[in-house]
Amino acid sequence: xxxxxxxxxxxxxxxxxxxxxxxxxxxxxxxxxxxxxxxxxxxxxxxxxxxxxxxxxxxxxxxxxxxxxxxxxxxxxxxxxxxxxxxxxxxxxxxxxxxxxxxxxxxxxxxxxxxxxxxxxxxxxxxxxxxxxxxxxxxxxxxxxxxxxxxxxxxxxxxxxxxxxxxxxxxxxxxxxxxxxxxxxxxxxxxxxxxxxxxxxxxxxxxxxxxxxxxxxxxxxxxxxxxxxxxxxxxxxxxxxxxxxxxxxxxxxxxxxxxxxxxxxxxxxxxxxxxxxxxxxxxxxxxxxxxxxxxxxxxxxxx
Ligand code: GRG
Numbered sequence: 001x002x003x004x005x006x007x008x009x010x011x012x013x014x015x016x017x018x019x020x021x022x023x024x025x026x027x028x029x030x031x032x033x034x035x036x037x038x039x040x041x042x043x044x045x046x047x048x049x050x051x052x053x054x055x056x057x058x059x060x061x062x063x064x065x066x067x068x069x070x071x072x073x074x075x076x077x078x079x080x081x082x083x084x085x086x087x088x089x090x091x092x093x094x095x096x097x098x099x100x101x102x103x104x105x106x107x108x109x110x111x112x113x114x115x116x117x118x119x120x121x122x123x124x125x126x127x128x129x130x131x132x133x134x135x136x137x138x139x140x141x142x143x144x145x146x147x148x149x150x151x152x153x154x155x156x157x158x159x160x161x162x163x164x165x166x167x168x169x170x171x172x173x174x175x176x177x178x179x180x181x182x183x184x185x186x187x188x189x190x191x192x193x194x195x196x197x198x199x200x201x202x203x204x205x206x207x208x209x210x211x212x213x214x215x216x217x218x219x220x221x222x223x224x225x226x227x228x229x230x231x232x233x234x235x236x237x238x239x240x241x242x243x244x245x246x247x248x249x250x251x252x253x254x255x256x257x258x259x260x261x262x263x264x265x266x267x268x269x270x271x272x273x274x275x276x277x278x279x280x281x282x283x284x285x286x287x288x289x290x291x292x293x294x295x296x297x298x299x300x301x302x303x
Contacts, residue, residue, distance in 0.1 A: 013293035017058065023071065024057040025049070027079045031132055043113040043121035044128070047086040051104050055294075056081040056192050059221075060200035062290040063214050066283055069204025076136035077148055077199045080129035084156055085192060087122035088165075094118060097169065140203050148199045155195035164188025176254045182223070184254075190222025213279045217291060220276035225298050227269045230255035232303065234262065273299055 028048055034041050057078035064074035093100040093108040094115060101111050110118040130149060137145050154160060164187025171180060197218035201211045234257045256265040273295050280288045 011289035011293050013290070013297060016290055016293070017054075020058045020061055021054045023061075023075070024054050024078055024082060027075055028082060031079050031136070032083075032128065039113065039117065040121055040124060043109060043117050044086075044125055046112060047090050047103070047109050047121075048083060048125070050106060052082075052085075054082060056085055056196040058290070059193055059196040059218060059294070060203075062294075063197045063200025063206075064204035065200075066214070066287045066291070067201050067204040067206035067210050069200075070139075072138070073140050073203045074200045076132050077152070077203060078196075079136075080133045080152070081192065081196050081199070083125045083129040083132070084152070087125040088156075088161060088192075090118050090125075091122045092165070097165070137203070144202050144205075147202050151198045151202065152195045155191040155198075160187055160191040160195075164191065171254060173253075176259065178259055181254050181256065181259050185223055185226040186219060189226050190219045193218040193222040193225075210283075213282070217276050217279035220272045220279070221295060221298060224269055224272040224276065224295065227256050227265055227272065228299055228301070230257055231262070231265050231269065232301075233257075236303075269299065 032041060032044050032048060034045065060078040060081055061071050061074050065071065089103060090109040092098050093103055094110055101108055103109070108118075109121065113121065130153070133145065133149055133152070137148075156162065164184050167180070168184045168188055171184070176184075194215055197214040198211055201214045206214070233255060256268065260268070276295055277292065280291055
């Protein structure tokens with residue numbers, strides 16, 4: 001959505017992502033093996049192992065590395081964050097919420113396993129996520145593990161992702177202002193990225209200032225993701241004029257272009273990217289490269 005496309009960096013983001021995605025996928029596979037009750041574990045694995053960009057796990061691993069920690073310290077939390085992400089998508093697709101029959105190009109979880117199967121597999125994934133952090137994290141002080149559990153629970157719970165989802169559903173179809181829209185996305189989307197960045201930083205032994213910087217970076221990156229998503233929804237729909245309009249346009253969902261217009265939405269995206277980049281000043285630029293590349297990936301993606 002920005003006019004200048006390339007960022008002159010030597011960093012090979014694609015190889016970096018593929019390497020980390022493979023590491024996370026292997027750990028996810030091992031963390032949720034098929035066991036009794038078989039249908040429950042199959043439902044958990046169906047959504048957990050069905051692709052996805054793995055953005056939260058990668059932010060968690062990169063944050064840990066940025067402040068001097070090893071991947072091994074952050075991997076169990078990275079896995080846990082993806083379990084939580086998977087359950088939130090599974091529940092979001094349910095008929096009582098967004099009512100989506102497709103996810104990542106496949107039938108949604110409830111279409112395959114039924115509604116109670118999805119609800120229970122979602123609960124199982126949240127519990128498994130926290131169990132995994134508590135039992136699989138090694139080489140990290142217990143106080144840091146406790147802080148990570150508290151931070152993640154706080155950011156996904158009634159003042160985090162769940163709050164964002166509730167307000168989003170309450171606003172469904174109504175016209176909302178910029179403040180409400182920002183509340184929804186800061187909670188529903190950015191809070192998970194924030195949890196990932198903070199968890200990784202804490203596990204890597206960061207100081208409070210480093211944690212704060214990564215917190216601010218991830219909030220901006222999460223909002224940027226959403227602003228770009230909304231802009232792409234408009235550009236895709238106009239490209240597809242004559243075909244079917246984008247789902248969100250049909251559903252009358254509040255988006256940045258609808259609330260502030262296209263021009264201002266682009267300005268906001270640029271400002272969020274700039275603010276996120278600013279938080280990285282002072283860190284080792286080589287270790288910070290994945291964070292810059294991630295912003296470019298979010299800003300310049302076309303879907
Ligand atoms: C978290 C306890 C708890 C409950 C869940 C249903 C619900 C409450 C929240 C919905 C949250 C939701 C659907 C947020 C949207 C987040 C988002 C931007 C999803 C798309 O993420 P991508 O593009 O997806 O990273 P992939 O497929 O790449 O993993």
